[in-house]
Amino acid sequence: MEIVRKPVIKPEEFRLISEFVAETFGLSLDADKEGYLTARISPRLRDLGLTTFAEYYNHLKFAPSAEERLRFISLITNNETYFFREQSQLQVFAETVIPALRDRKLRNGDRKIRIVSAGCSSGEEVYTLAMLILESGNFIWNWDLSITGIDIDPQAIEKAKAGVYNGRVFQSTPGQYLERYFRTSADGLQVRENIRSMTSFVQGNLLNLDTIFSEQEVDIIFCRNALIYFSAETMRRAIEGFAGVLTRDGLLFLGHSESLSRITNLFRPLHFPGAIIYEVRDDY
Ligand SMILES: C[S@@+](CC[C@H](N)C(=O)[O-])C[C@H]1O[C@@H](n2cnc3c(N)ncnc32)[C@H](O)[C@@H]1O
Structure with a gap:
């Protein structure tokens, strides 16, 4: 019987790969992620x-094309997501943020709306926002509205573009949305064209939103x-980048376990029942 030896990562190899990940993708692999990294890339x-992680590091770092780096990032990212994730935030988005945004835009004679999902994974968040916007009936005529999903993982972006889903990702989706905004396809439920036409997906790093959007172009x-x-330092870089592309009264939604306290004062928190949203400070 052939014995397959699992490669063991040495501390020095882990350090090299972590530094590479931080420099190239802005992600921090904490010291306790050794087992995780080993399992994902063995x-x-x-x-x-290849028999050692040092060989793999060389392959990653010095490979002439980006292909291995993109494959690697697909292996180490956590893509967990689902439709209608974090209901209380989405409720604030649908009931408070959308109508206020519409009124403000109309007052300013501006009909362009840009929404970004940074770290969109396979697209469920982007399509959820599009469904909520369409359902709100607020931006029907003559609006130039788009929701752009950005993710570093090329495989997640391909899945998002296809817009076909199955199983657990629908765990929180209300029945009426399934009926109105999906159609049955051979491989699962596909997001309908009226929703897809409001969205686009880009493979990229959320640390570089300024290469995709102009200054003060994004509303939310x-x-x-x-x-x-992310490490605290990289998180600060990301948030500063967000502040750069957001409009003066732009808004930032973070996950419920994430917070800007002790990271930056470029944003002020707005408190709603069950949700905190961050608004760009106009006095920074
Ligand atoms: C856990 S998923 C969250 C998806 C969705 N935002 C949600 O809340 O359901 C995190 C996503 O962030 C992406 N990601 C991590 N670092 C990134 C970076 N530097 N630039 C772009 N995307 C990144 C990962 O590839 C992954 O798909």
């Missing part, structure tokens, strides 16, 4: 015929459950 070492950023993997 199969890839085997496929490549959702960045939920992505920054938990």
Whole structure:
């Protein structure tokens, strides 16, 4: 019987790969992630015929194309997501934020609305926002509205673009949304065209939103459950980048376990029942 030895990562190898991940993707791999990293990338070492993590590090760092780096990031990211995640925030978005945004835009004679989901994974958050907006009936005629999902993981972006889903991702989806906004396809339920036409997806790093959007172009950023993997310093960089592309009264939604206290004072918290939203400070 052939004994398959699992490669064991040495502290030095873990340090090199962590530094590479931080420099290239802005993600911090804490010291307790050794087991996680080993489990996620050992199969890839085997496929490549490599026996040590040092060899894999060299392969990653010095490979001429980005292909291995993108494959690697798909392996180590946590893509968990589902439709209608964190209901209380979405309720504030639908009932308070959307009508206020519409009124303000109309007052300013501006009919352009840009919403971003930074760390959108396979697209469920983007489509949820589009459904809530359509359902609200607020932006029907003559609005230039788009919701852009950005994720570093190319496989997640491909899935988001296809817009076909099954199973547990629908666990929180109200029945009327399933009926109105999905159609049955051979592989599952596909998001209907009226929702897809409001959305787009880009593979990219949320640390570089300024390469995708102009200064003060974005009205609202959702960045939920992505920054938990960032170091405090990288999180600060991300938030500063968000402040740069948001409009003067732009809003930021974070995941419920994420907070800006002790990170930055570029935003002020707005408190709602069951939800905190951050607004760009106009006095910074
Ligand atoms: C746990 S999912 C959260 C998805 C969705 N926002 C939600 O709350 O359901 C986190 C996503 O952030 C993405 N991500 C992590 N770091 C990123 C970065 N630097 N730039 C863009 N996306 C990133 C991961 O690939 C992953 O798909």
